[in-house]
Amino acid sequence: MEVQLRVRDAKSNKPLAEIKGFTPTSTIRDVKLWYHQLNPKFDINRISFKAEQRGKTLKDDQTLLNAGVSFNGELYFKDLGPQVGWTTVFLTEYAGPLVVYLLFYIRPSCIYGPAAANQTYSRVVNIAAGCWTFHYAKRLFETIFIHRFSNATMPITNIFKNSIYYWGFAAFVAYFNNHPLYTLPKFGDRQIYGGLALFVFAELGNFSVHLALRNLRPAGSRVRKIPYPTLNPFTWLFKVTSCPNYTYEVLAWVGFSVMTQSLPAAIFTLAGFYQMAVWAQGKHRNYLAEFRDYPKIRTPIIPFLL
Structure with missing residues (x-):
């Protein structure tokens, strides 16, 4: 089953992108790689995602399912800055x-x-x-x-x-x-x-x-x-x-x-x-x-x- 997600800015809550083509077993690292291809200026090491706007940073090896992200949910992006x-x-x-x-x-x-x-x-x-x-x-x-x-x-x-x-x-x-x-x-x-x-x-x-x-x-x-x-x-x-x-x-x-x-x-x-x-x-x-x-x-x- 395909997961559809919206990516929002963790600070402003502004919509940034829509994610398609992932499954519940896709990992946060998979999403990071996709976001890096979408925005090459962000190195994968400076990309961070959260399941909630003020929640904890999700680990790379977490699946979307384990992260508690629903099939029509949201991820919050944070730029960690130069690494x-x-x-x-x-x-x-x-x-x-x-x-x-x-x-x-x-x-x-x-x-x-x-x-x-x-x-x-x-x-x-x-x-x-x-x-x-x-x-x-x-x-x-x-x-x-x-x-x-x-x-x-x-x-x-x-x-x-x-x-x-x-x-x-x-x-x-x-x-x-x-x-x-x-x-x-x-x-x-x-x-x-x-x-x-x-x-x-x-x-x-x-x-x-x-x-x-x-x-x-x-x-x-x-x-x-x-x-x-x-x-x-x-x-x-x-x-x-x-x-x-x-x-x-x-x-x-x-x-x-x-x-x-x-x-x-x-x-x-x-x-x-x-x-x-x-x-x-x-x-x-x-x-x-x-x-x-x-x-x-x-x-x-x-x-x-x-």
């Missing part, structure tokens, strides 16, 4: 903080004065630079070789917004951590190596969780499954949290902040925790809505609390 690949965004986000921090680490005279580069570096400053470098080098490695993205692109404006956040905080933290007048941690080696141990532990946990998540999704697919612990002990946090990768990420920066006794690093940690908590809560809600047998004991990011 850029996720990999490009992440490479830009993560390469920037790595370069920015190391620029401050060499203590350029234009920032710290001509005599700064000749002053001795304390051990914790060198360790902190190594930890920062390791973290963002790991992120770059994961972006290229580990992560599998469900969407090919994201709005190009995000690359500027996210870069300002990551690059700006990198400069803020690096300026004080590498300053010639930097004050050593109050409790000396115990504090430095205690924080370092937590940082390394959390980085290994974060990487382990990313590997586990990668193995859930076959290459080139958008398959979604419930993540469960594997034989790797670092993944056992899946028993009580939906997003243990964020849990480990926050712990890593807590360790970094303790190790350096740095207020800017602590502020960066709090800002990151807030954002990751928001993301984790969103993903947790999606898991609960999508999977009826999703473990009820899990919380988004902090076991048993949040």
